[in-house]
Amino acid sequence: MRSSVFASLLGLLCLLTGIQSAMAFEIEYQERFGTSNAASVIRILSSTDSDRFKPVINGFIKRNPDLGVHYVTASTANIYAAIASEKQPFDLVISSAMDLQMKLANDGFTKAVNSTQTSLVPSWARWRTEVFGFALEPVVMLISKKDFANLPVPRTRREMLALIRNNASIFKDRIGTYNPETSGAGYLFSTQDARQSDTFWRLAEVMGRLNAKLYCCTSKMIEAVEKGDLALAYNLLGSYANATLPADSNAQIVAFEDYTHILLRTAIIPITSKNPVGGIRFLDFLVSPDGQSILDTEAKLPALNNSVIDKLANRKPIRLDSGLLVFLDRMKKAHFLREWSAALIQN
Incomplete structure (x- = not known):
């Protein structure tokens, strides 16, 4: 029993160490969520602090106990470089730099997503079927x-x-x-x-x-x-x-x-993903009513329909379009x- 547990921990440590050593961009933080024997692991690269995003990940794992999430945070500039230059195999990329996400899509680094949930994202919060806003800032x-x-x-x-x-x-x-x-x-x-x-x-x-x-x-x-x-x-x-x-x-x-x-916090599925099905599954949750509710009330990241921001008379939305x-x-x-x-x- 002890040897089995030790082997599992050693395997996880080797996985995380191997992942980090393969990345040339600077990682700020990384954490694994879900059981060690998850059927598959969704790799997320994000500029959103782990402490802010944990309620969302935990909400997803609760609804999908068969899956795991490996969450990596980095600066927005490093995130762009990780995908555009290093071709890192993340399954979902989240960033507060709308312009860099748009550039990744414009330059052919993103997959098209045609799911039921993403089709319900308001037109002002998505670009084609490749860049999806999920939170206001x-x-x-x-x-x-x-x-x-x-x-x-x-x-x-x-x-x-x-x-x-x-x-x-x-x-x-x-x-x-x-x-x-x-x-x-x-x-x-x-x-x-x-x-x-x-x-x-x-x-x-x-x-x-x-x-x-x-x-x-x-x-x-x-x-x-x-x-x-x-x-x-x-x-x-x-x-x-x-x-x-x-x-x-x-x-x-x-x-x-x-x-x-x-601004809009946006999410994309990069073409380098090894598990795009998992990435889309998490994206669907992120923009779903359940995901939006967790973002707004638990993560304190204003959802797309946040009433306080919607009432700001002085708000100037940054448009998600090619002008970026x-x-x-x-x-x-x-x-x-x-x-x-x-x-x-x-x-």
């Missing part, structure tokens, strides 16, 4: 209540610009934002801001003069604001902050009144990042 600002005790909370980007410019002593070295050179989601947010308003470039210059800190991910910015290391963080994922901040938190979420971008590919053109991207670097990194 407001892009917001986070402020430190202690630092804003005697300051007005800015409701527009113009007000934010004036505020940080006139209070340099408070915001020097204490503004955080995504690094679009290394983060796919950060690049998407920056380019969408630039398309929406010319305030973005003035904001980048002022943040640069105040030596803004650049981050890989929302969770790091939330932690820095909560601890008081940052006075504010600009352009982060609102659902993460809403789900993780305690009631007595030092951090406060601000949704701007000029506009609040709403404009700033992924190699020359346009290089030009944008040069301009961004010149504005923000003023050494």
Whole structure:
């Protein structure tokens, strides 16, 4: 009995070690769900933190006890590289970088899915039969209540610009934002801001003069604001902050009144999948009424019909269409990042 258990554990360890060694892209976290003798294992590559997504995986396993899930998290940029460059054999790919998911589909790296459940996804939340939105995500600002005790909370980007410019002593070295050179989601947010308003470039210059800190991910910015290391963080994922901040938190979420971008978390089945049937099975659950309910109530990732986001008067949905590919053109991207670097990194 002991030798059998030991052999099973050793086999699982070898499997996970072998998987990791075969991947050149940087893995942030990985975990196996389900029984060790599952009939088949669905391999998911995702930018969504495991803690946020666990309720969804557990809900799927509960309804499909014969299956296992190997869940791997990585940055959005690494996810794109894993599929486009390394041809990694994942069965489902989830990302908050809508543009990179669209590029994978446009460049022929995705399978068409024609299931009953995916056909019910609203037209605005899917692209053809290859890219499927399953959750909404407001892009917001986070402020430190202690630092804003005697300051007005800015409701527009113009007000934010004036505020940080006139209070340099408070915001020097204490503004955080995504690094679009290394983060796919950060690049998407920056380019969408630039398309929406010319305030973005003035904001980048002022943040640069105040030596803004650049981050890989929302969770790091939330932690820095909560601890008081940052006075504010600009352009982060609102659902993460809403789900993780305690009631007595030092951090406060601000949704701007000029506009609040709403992105779609999207899922694709890559052509490199070794188990596309399993990947589609999980995707079907993700967009089903049961999956959407778990996302909204347990995972705290707003479902496609989330009533709070739907009522935001200032919401500006990022459209899931080929327009997302404009700033992924190699020359346009290089030009944008040069301009961004010149504005923000003023050494």
